Amino acid sequence: MIKVEKLTKRFGGFTAVDGIDFEVQKGEIVGFLGPNGAGKSTTMRMLSGFLPPTSGKAEVAGFDVFLDSLRAREHIGYMPENVPLYPDMRVHEFLRYRAALKGVPGRRLKERVGDVLELCGLKDVEKKLIGNLSKGYRQRVGLADAMSHEPDLLILDEPTIGLDPNQIRLVRDLIRNLRRHHTILLSTHILPEVEMVCSRVIIINKGRIEALDTPQNLRAHLAEAGQILFDAIVPDARAAASTLRSLESVQSVSHRADGEWTIFTIHPKPGQDPRESLYEQAVENKWRVREISRPPVSLEQVFAEVTGGEES
């Protein structure tokens, strides 16, 4: 559905997107993840045909986004960041105008507008002025607009930004329901959202793709190098730590006190799991153990790791 090759965008001397390549298959929901200014919006603008790239090429549904822009655009439903709408129009007027503009034939307009109003839960506000709608409703109008011409591909730039948790859930459910008919590329800051909705994740930082995989794989990848918590009562914390350090599968150990308990944080050597030997050590030294665990790695950690932010 999407094919991107060496796509680059420079603004003056600043390189916003730096030669990225990726492909998205039909029916996928792909999450575009990255810190602010990473190049997410710029990439999406180029894909939607709004910005021409400095170099490289992109195809949507087999049409080059720049050379055959009009036909490519017919297959794309794009919702920009902050959802710009015309405040002077009523919801159903706006959707009708947009659908007609995007090539829905006159006899099907009414049916299409009715469908998207229904699908996005806008029936009860269809006669309201867009300027008077709440943020959540406007977001849904934007979404309704993006899919009004039944595009194969939906490009949604931060569809849940600025919404309250209830509205986020509504929009998220909506997106999940759309997967049956559309391929979706969405960008977001909210990591749990990606895990819940997306089948693949593209992590982008400073204009480059840092990782591209399923959320599960990304997590599994990091989990190999993840930490292990070991929580026990030991007579002498320092001595115990050095004992643990001497284990074959352990890379490093740090510890802190928690009342009479000591919590050890253990970094294993890559690909090794020292939990069994930790247990054996505890039995041998008659330490009382409260917990031996490997906390699940969240996508947040993957994100921080990959984009070079502080690990949480």
Place this chain on the structure above:
Amino acid sequence: MRRFLILFGREVSSAFHQPLAYVVLFFFLIVTGFNFQAGVTLLNTGGGTVTMVQAFFNTVYFWFPFVLVFPLITMRVFAEEAKMGTIETLMTAPVRDFQVVLAKYSGCLFFYIILWAPSLIYFLVFREITGVKAAEALGSYFGAYGMLLLMGLLFTAIGCLASALTDNQIVAAVISFAAILGFFFLGLLSFLLPSTGTFLRELTYYLSPVEHMMDYSQGLFDSRPVVFYLSSTFLVLFATYHIFQYRRWKS
């Protein structure tokens, strides 16, 4: 063509969705009404050398609202979409850039025509009440309103260009007001320059809207202003199209 008509419809309806449209229409009616009344007074006192149509289209009360109205009509068209960000959804729909530019331009022109249409009624009323013809011949009407349209073509295009230059409506209005007023005063120079035959006088005479209107409202047809207004309108629209594209591409 269908897309152009959809865009054009949107432009017209958005023009009439904003309160500014009615404020402009209202005050415009007041000023042109006053202008008409001044014309009648002139005919009553000044004697019979001019017709009502000539008196209406050649006073300062005509030129003042005429020049002032273009920035108000056009300042919104591109600047507002750029500011609100709706340009992004607009230009990712399958529409061509020139369709958008032409639709916005035609929308403004349509409003301009709506603005002037009621003035035709004045002349009908005038003839009905006084029994005197408002113009010697039909050519006078065609001339005056034709020239009104020709000047409207160019000045609306200038306003659109100014609006495409910036995100700020006020800035757009100031730019187009300055440009239109500058052009207008350049034309007035032909009255101030003493001798005929000098290049500058010939040039300003050629460009002067006041001169054009004076001729045309007498029913005198001259092909030079037609060529001038049509070609310069085309040029300005062409520039608008390129600036519109350029600003999007570097955003």
